[in-house]
Amino acid sequence: MEEDAPSLNRHEKQFLLDQLETLGLGHKSMHYHKIWAVQEGNKFQNRIKDYIQQDLLALVVNFVDILAHKSSQMEVLKEMVPDESGYRTAVRSWLEHSWLLQVLKRLSENGWSVIITSDHGSIRVQNDVMVAADRNASSGVRYKFGRNLNTNEKNALIIKEPGHYRLPVFGPQPSYIIAKDENYFVYPNEAHKYQKKFKNSFQHGGISMEEMMVPVAVMKGRG
Known part of the structure; x- marks a missing residue:
């Protein structure tokens, strides 16, 4: 009873390119990268020196979404993520030991400004x-x-x-x-x-503040 996420979002890169053109930024270089698994994240981290030559780097990380979906399918995850507090703890633990944190540190060292947001939230049903x-x-x-x-x-x-x-x-x-x-x-x-x-699983796509209001964080690099 879940949607096919890859097929529903397969045009993200083209939409981003179109938006750059609309804003008069079509001449800027851009790299778009979607990451579904830790192996892909590690490969991205190893090649970050190539990507930071671009004007814009768009990175889609699906871990938080995958955690929500899989928590309704696997008993061990149901025990690890029983409520909102458990969900936040799991995400924080992942980030602290992830390739993504290393990428953010590298971007900071190179003086990048990073905007972190989400396309939706989730709610425990x-x-x-x-x-x-x-x-x-x-x-x-x-x-x-x-x-x-x-x-x-x-x-x-x-x-x-x-x-x-x-x-x-x-x-x-x-x-x-x-x-x-x-x-x-x-x-x-x-x-x-x-x-x-x-x-008690985490889902999205409905009408609630948790799903429809998304955070936006702007971080300035130290480089």
Whole structure:
């Protein structure tokens, strides 16, 4: 019941290039790099001297997102990340021993300014909400799109006309449902299975301050 993240975000580099052109910065050199695994991060760290020759370095690190998703799939992670405090502790421990911290130190030494942000936050979900949908509906637990989706409007925003929200339209009779608060979606015929899997897990894609308000930190290099 999760979206295919790589396919949904496969145009990030092109969007960034387009934005640079729009801002009159198309002449600037840029390197975009997305990292999914520690081996890729180590390789990036080993080649940082090549990348710092660019005017702009765009780095997407997926560890925090992966930790949230995998915590609903692996019992050992459920024990390590049982709540928000455990989540923060796990992320901090990873950062302190990661290739990313070494990269940030190297950028600082070379006088770079670094902006750290996120495309979304996450929330620990608590309450299962029944949803009616056909088999072609998307699989997310905090939001879904497809034909004739329905649920209790007390628990979710129901969108029957996506164009009013500037959302893409997929096929005839398109609709979206987006979970509010700490709710997550389950189907009646598999409710118990997904209650056990997703309750107390960290998810994103819904309507909450934790998901929709993102931090922005600007750090100045010491070099």
